[in-house]
Amino acid sequence: MEIIVSITVGVLVAIGIWMMLDRGLLRVVLGVIVLGNGVNLAVFSAGRLDGRAAAFVTEAGAPALAANPLPQALVLTAIVIGFALFVFALAVLKRSWELHDNVETDRITAVAEEPSPDLPAPPVPAGADAGRRTAGGKRAPSTAGTPAAHEGGTT
């Protein structure tokens, strides 16, 4: 049993890492989930693997071949957390797909390291002179009104 589980963990981790080295971002994210399953299985195998009885202690004492409940609890937690993060990663992936058309890791890195866009002009309080608004607008003509306009990051 241990041998089968160990080999499965090794294969899953290998597949996961191989997929994460891919250029396509979808395969990277899928690779993360495969790796995650390998890791979960490894954590699971940290306890006794061939426990057959439920781990209930009675007055007569603990059963001889009790399963170890702790790794099961740990893996359950890890699965829930991993699933939530995987769904979030997929959502981010879908959104970048919509914005970029093709999703490749090189392209993603290049976009993340682009020089920051000029900030949009701050909203001018009512009653202030209108001249300032045009002055601000001239400096940031390309970004105003697009989603990127909010990227500059000031308040």
Add this chain to the structure above:
Amino acid sequence: MNALVVSPLIIPLATLVATLLARRAPRLVAALSLLGALALTAAGLALVGLAAQGEILASQAGGWAAPYGITLVIDRLSAVMVAITGIVGTATIVFALARDEDPARGRDFHPLVHGLLVGVCGAFVTGDVFNLYVWFEVLLVGSFALLVLGGGKRRLSGTVVYVVLNLVATMMFLLAAGMLYGASGSLNMALLAQAFAAGEVPATAHAAVVLMLTAFSIKAALFPVFGWLPASYHVAWTPISALFAGLLTKVGVYALIRIVTLFWPQAGVAHEVLLWVACATMLIGVLGAAAQVEVRRILSFHIVSQVGYMILGLALATPLALAGAVFYLIHHIVVKANLFFIGGIAARLTGSERLAAMGGLYACAPWLAVLFAIPALSLAGIPPLSGFWAKFVLVKASLDTSAWIAAAVALVTGIFTLLSMSKIWNEAFLKPHPAGAQGARSAAGLRPAVWAVTALAAMTVAIGLAAGPVMDYAVAAAEQLATPRGYIEAVIRAGGN
């Protein structure tokens, strides 16, 4: 007392729920959020007050003794980290009260920040390896959502880098936790430390710790694995990237300090490796900053270089060096968050984050120049600001242990830091704005942001001027770290009743 131990978890959690419930009333959300952050600061300061007396507070969830229950432990280091988390959290929320172009972003901001604070505080107070993993995940979920808040191409791309690298790091950590449990039969840090000290663990447990330290090194952005940090921190909204810059890598540093001092208190091979990693991190980080032309990217590379100093303190493993690392943590969180805040204000006033397109700030906002000078000089280590004392202690500790190269690297890094701060000064403050007089924008609506920045700058000066008491606290915290027996006994005693 028990209530005080769990307060770093309960307060942000309650605030998170309250801000979600009040979602439809933005002003109420902001007020609740600020109240929650202030309460967390107060709880943190109360914990520091208790911990300063030398007592280690430990609590077992549900009253189950150590191997079965979930342990919460607060020693001097944890207490001061919780307090500083509250302070930086408060500053972030106050900064975000400044007028914003995008109200939707503000609505989601507050619950997420408190979600992040729950995770950060949880990581600081937990006494259990698997729970440390869970708290890391909690803070990751919050940080993912905060980073991408507001959307846009560039920000999404930065988030993708951050998400993938951090998922890999947490998986390594989970694997290591599983291996550690398989090898030693326990996940409680105190019991593990006891087993390690008694030599009762197989070699695989040491291998698991190495894997765990690798995962924390990714989180803390140490030398070969820091690439994700400067590729993602600069895309977030200003208060968010300041919060990240202040706290997130420091959780990794905290975990490194905790695990190394508990499991391997004697200097050994791991410390030797960490020493070289620390030197490389300091140098590469500061050299990377020299090549950058945007304010926040320069500052991001400086985070990497500064983390090297803290790890240097850990690697030298003498009580003085550990005290230096603790002092550096306290000083750095305040200074770095503040520099990101100021970078945001400067960008807002000049209309760009690129140094080439900035300028004229000294003429139009002299107050900002003063506010920038304080944390910038502190970061570079100019006396009498807080950074000087932190660096002084670390360099002295390196000289004491004859780590000449480390001392030289620390000093050279300080000089380079000063150079890159003067680059920001020359380009953003002294040089006239390239667009002429039109460059200056109105500072209207920025008042809360300026309050936050002023308060943090005042704290930097205060830490520098009152370096004695703060250093005494750091030395006492380092003593607790260097002798894990007190920690172990506190945990076991807490399970006894």
